[in-house]
Amino acid sequence: MKIFNIYLIGVGGQGIGLLSEVIIRAADKANLPVKGVDTHGLAQRGGTVSSNIRIGNVNSPLIMKNQADLVVALERHETLRGMNDYSKNNSTVIYYDTVWQPLDVRLRKNKEINNDVLLKAANKRNINLIKVYIDDLNDARMQNMAVLATMAKYNLIPNVQKNHYIAAIKDLLTGNILKNNIELFEKIYEI
């Protein structure tokens, strides 16, 4: 079976951990061999947080640089970092279009990364760039779910289908949080 590498990146506090757990479980529900690992050292809100997921018969859970078939990012600056460090040429990057400015940008030492910069960087390497943004999302903590639903809609992970994602979400969440997340997932999937 062909190996499929997914690199996830975001900022501490955005829910990369949950997103990665859902994807790993969804791949398992689809009967695919899967391994993953989160890198969360200093668990502080505000630092870069990343996760590796590898589908197929792999040994290490860690992806080699620029060997990711799919990069999933939850913030614009981290999208560029993830693409630069982990994307293969001709691969796919999906990101949620929000900005948590790094300190250097806030101090006006560096410029904020805008969508044009991302698009240019993606075009140079023939990377398919998918932007996700939901205007009326009433809880920022569900941005990761918006990205996940879009991934399901465009079949970004081979052989992992909507029902696998839903089953994985049901494994991990409960009560109102489950209800709200599934509602959002269905809504975005249907658009």
Add this chain to the structure above:
Amino acid sequence: MKTLGEILISKNPISEIVMGNHALVRAMLESGVKVVTSYPGSPTPEIAEGIRSIPKDKNPMYFEFSVNEKVATEVAFGASMNGHLSTVFFKSVGLNVAADSFVQLGLFDLIGGMIIVLGDDPGANSSQNEQDNRHFSKLSYIPMFEPNSPKEVYEMFKEAAKISKDLHMPIILRLTTHVCHAKEKINFDKLIIEEYDYSPKFDNFNAPHIPIAAKALDMKRKALKRLDIFKNITQNSRFNEYIDNGNKNKGIIVTGLPYLSLLDVLEYSKEKIDILKIGIVNPLPEKIIIDFLKTHKEVKILEELDDIMEKDIKSLAFDHKIDVKIIGKLDIEDWIGEYKPDKVYEILRKTWPEILEKIDINIPEIKLNPRPPQLCPGCGHRSAFHAIKYALKDTDITVADIGCHTLGFLEPYNMGQVLLSMGHSTSTGAGLSLFNKTRNVVAFLGDSTLFHAGIPGIVNAIFNNHNLTLIIMENGTTAMTGHQDLPSIGKNFNGPSEAIPIKKLLESLGVKFIKEVDTYNQKKLREYVIEALNTDGFKVIIAKHPCMLKLTREQRKKGIFKNNKVEVTSKCDHQYICISDFGCPAYQITPKGDVWVQEDLCIGDGSCIQTCPTNALSFKIVSKGGDKQ
């Protein structure tokens, strides 16, 4: 929803995706562990999370967070001396704290058995160094297993526990960060929780239990004999594997996570290479290593961090007069960092350039903005640093300690200029104050760290009349590692406990100058600091504010979180104090230079409002559902 607890105590065999730390908990249950102790530290806290997930009435294990690693080791030691299989776990540098007791463990007859689980951190992902604790295994004559995956964590713990019980000896299981946090599907065996005999087994039959004078030498002899027996049992352990690719020229000896990296890298190799994968890193399985050396012309030792196997294997080759070229570390870079696949690729290319091609992906040069970790929105430490900074002169010396407040070292606060170890700040500050009449010394100390190792430094400052100001940053939790309880709050892992209030503790120790203040009251805190700096002797200020990450999570869970936000009004005249000095991450800046509040980040605590010189910040009430203020 499938809870972790249900998975961990499933009586029937079960296949589940779990991380290494959780796999370890299942292995503890299957092995009959009765007592588990720890002090929180990355990458191991999820072991406690796993234990917590088990319903109390179904959990046969006692667990505690002890006040530090040495104490945790001693509690587990005592339990084992009474016949209970015990486990202690902590992070890499935690072993330094535990070392005084730990290095003695091998001398004793541990009738219950005892496993020490270490979370080493190659790459220093969340530690102040990347120390290689395999050294401690040799130093203490305690054997060490090194798993490379969650599956091996599970299997090795069970084997280690069995041997430990049989031989009455301690055994180390050395995990590394990406083994602790790796996730994969594991087939768990049946779980049988047997009726257990809890009667105390401690007696003098196995004595001496007191290593003094000549007795210590007898005990050491016993330790070495046990190590020999261990070696005989594990010489042919299934955790040491020979992967025969029929290459008589090139072989690699490897252990731990680098083994998995190696397998991935060899997919790119032009030549198949023989591999000897070692699962028990001390004592080494000499016989199979000698055979491997004898049957290959060149052998590469692929080991992360220090050259521990390399030295031993070279001496084996010398003693046995084996004609083999042994290639160990080639340069300083080989000693540094985690052996992830990329790194292993480079190392192998450096060793044998003919087998791997240079990878050139040709990525256009792009400027990436660094993103260091930072204090959370609303963090009391930010308010404290902001207040204290204005009270200090540029020449004053600030000493940091371990904890969230260590991040104060970063821009824009630059508070805490030296850091040594847990609890060091008062004593290091005392040293900095000697022969120093011109520069004030201010030390910081977190509340969990105070109880962990900070108290002796404080006692010393009183005892030896040191002249410095200590600021205890009290946030009511061990925040950095995921919010574990601590002695001042009146509860522990298992329920309520007697609170040890920090102010009372200091008073009873004899500290004369003690001030207590909420850090959000920046004016008062600043006044106290100035007063302390103008007073001779040892002064303590308790700068309190609950950890807002913990507090807001709890409020959200209870549905009482007030979703307020702060906004920047038209009064803003672009002085940027909120960004450049106070540095709350919720403040962002437009390309034109206007300041705005990123509402995903703002928790509406308002601690920033007092910092604006033009009063341009105010509350914006956006409560949804909750009570309006």
